[in-house]
Amino acid sequence: MTLLWASFLWGAAFGVFARWGRFCLLRGVYQALAPNPQVGAHSSSTGSGDGAPALQAFALALAVALLASQTLQLQGLIDLGQAQIVRPGFSVLGVFIGGVIFALGMVLANACGARSLVLLAGGNLRSLVTLVFLALGAQASSTGVLVPLRQWFQSLAPTTVAHSTLSQSLMANGASGLATYALTAMLPAALLLLYAWYRPALRRSPAQWLSALAIGALVALGWWISATVEVDPFDPARLTSLSFISPIAESLLYVQVAVGRELDAACAMVLGVLAGACATALATRTARWEGFDSTAQLVRSATGGWLMGFGGLLAAGCSIGQALTGVTTLAWATLPAVAGIWLGSILFVRLLARSA
Secondary structure (H helix, E strand, O other): OOHHHHHHHHHHHHHHHHHHOOOOHHHHHHHHHOOOOOOOOOOOOOOOOOOOHHHHHHHHHHHHHHHHHHHHHHOOOOOHHHEOOOOOEEEHHHHHHHHHHHHHHHHHHOOOHHHHHHHHHOOEHHHHHHHHHHHHHHHHHHHOOOHHHHHHHHOOOEEEOOOOEHHHHHHHOOOOHHHHHHHHHHHHHHHHHHHHHHOHHHHOOHHHHHHHHHHHHHHHHHHHHHHHOOOOOOOOOOEOOOOOHHHHHHHHHHHHOOOOOOOOHHHHHHHHHHHHHHHHHHHOOOOOOEOOOOHHHHHHHHHHHHHHHHHHHHHOOOOOOOOOOHHHHOEOOHHHHHHHHHHHHHHHHHHHHHHO
């Protein structure tokens, strides 16, 4: 199987489970902080005493992804130290601010990049606007007019660490591979599983917890695919897994300038997500055309997409690429990004709830 087909099928599997289980970090934050069903499209009548099933599902997916990815590393099948998002030098403040900006965009658009792809596949045209502006924001931040601003943020509080990941740091200080695995994978996964299953909300929704299990496994599968399928031993590529900011931007760029460019694995993954989510929407009869109710909603979708593109590129990931996939690498550079995404999401959801 070629890398393109493997990436397409892998993306399609994510699209199926993300659509079926309504997998979304933002929806979970709304459920936990703003259980009033009148506040935000992602909110739910599920009260805080019953739990926040979408947030619990995210925790379950993270537990599975962390255990599976670190198990592959323990067995020597992958080296997460070679992942693209793992780096010894980074700006703590810049990455944190990038996470906060991404969170603001996510709340304004009412969906992250991955969720926007899944919604678009079911006929939500608001998500199309979000995705186009997300791609434009990321491209402008990578090679366009926003490069000077991105570089200025990246110059704030620069940090260089001797070891790029927590695992490397522990092993450099004498910890064995098994002890490191127990401390960095088994213990955090146990705590995440406790949170996921302690309250009954997630247990009452088989679609959500089964989808979360599958998505967590897909993160580990993504690492394995990038490490083993069509790898050039003389020029090995950096490891990648589920992430959406750069792939969405690359996909839009390919649509515009396909001549002279080859379809890459990232674009194949995006196409797979759209195909899988579309098939699921049709099979579950949830596909329907949706548009904007007001000009203000259009402005929010466009602004949110642009902010997610800039913030996600600055943070080197999104609510999937960093808060789920990135965490499995245990990279030090991931910590400020995840902190920014989480704190920003909580802050802006609370602000939205107060203004409603």
